[in-house]
Amino acid sequence: MADTPGASEPSLDEQIAAYQREFQDLDPQVEKVVSALSRLNRRMHVAYGRQTAELGISNAEWEVLKALVLAGAPYHLGPGDLAKRLGLTPAAMTHRIDRMVAEGLVTRERDESNRVRVIVGITEEGRGKWLEAMRMATVFEEELLQDLSGEERGRLGEMLTRLLRRVEDAQPDAGGRLSDLD
Amino acid sequence: MADTPGASEPSLDEQIAAYQREFQDLDPQVEKVVSALSRLNRRMHVAYGRQTAELGISNAEWEVLKALVLAGAPYHLGPGDLAKRLGLTPAAMTHRIDRMVAEGLVTRERDESNRVRVIVGITEEGRGKWLEAMRMATVFEEELLQDLSGEERGRLGEMLTRLLRRVEDAQPDAGGRLSDLD
């Protein structure tokens, strides 16, 4: 039997051909954009996951560190706010912070000016890991885009943000599931 | 205190500004592409999730149905193969199939010509749900891309597949985590 060695993942073109076979009124151009976008995102996450694993942290932990650093000095955020930014439930955030405190990546203390609130901060170690992860990520991203000219990168970014604006207008709520990498 | 109403999710531009503030040697053009891609993907998943929920199935279940239909007639795949295509472990696949059999979306039987193997097939109901989901998804995708001209869509698809080729060459293995939507 030739042709289906491991039969694992069909190529993008094979997949689009299959879609057209099974669902006639499909615009292959649209499908190509959507499918490529999705696959690309997945592959990128795999790559990020490998890189953060080298640093001994998970992708999930990296996201928390990112949110804290991007918040700006003094790099403090409450669990609820973190949860919103990462698209998690508060309960999940509590658990994730538990683990990260245990690993020494972040600190957790009560806000003495309002004892209902909790303040999560980043430790030196956490900041160091974030920085390392950023270095690796930017190298990877530069490699990823190496085939695109400066002008193409600009056009690509512009088109993607145009699409993004379209979805965000359509679903202004939630922000849902920010758990990704950006 | 003005300016930070709910402090939930920073806009894309705010986020990129924060990156530049905290990590100088960052190419904002690259970061814009990467961040927009990631956010867009997330938003799309939220949208798909809402649509499949209307049909009474989960996104996870939709993925299984997609894989089966895309496999082509007779729409049969083994759990192991499905797991590879969806980027799950075989164990997770077993459980997911359990649930879907219980819900009448797929069938599971032993391959009598090789009793180690199991054959998962799609039911009429499963195929119907897949079709409905496809109809909704294509409407959504068309709306998403409505601001792009035909020529722009072509360029966008081409650039994305070029990036995809680049990552796939770099990590030919795994295919990792296919769990997404494409």
Place this chain on the structure above:
DNA sequence: GCTTCGAACTTTACTGTTGAAGTCTTCAGA
């Protein structure tokens, strides 16, 4: 100054995924 409401976080119970161990079947060699 109590009381009640609401906000912010945590706890609890449950769901879905993973990794590792286990079962069953096939196939190749003695």
Place this chain on the structure above:
DNA sequence: TCTGAAGACTTCAACAGTAAAGTTCGAAGC
């Protein structure tokens, strides 16, 4: 034909996430 090895799936224990109930503190009304 028996035995051993490999493959395909399942089972089990541990972990991360969600939803809903619970806790604690602060603030607004009476």
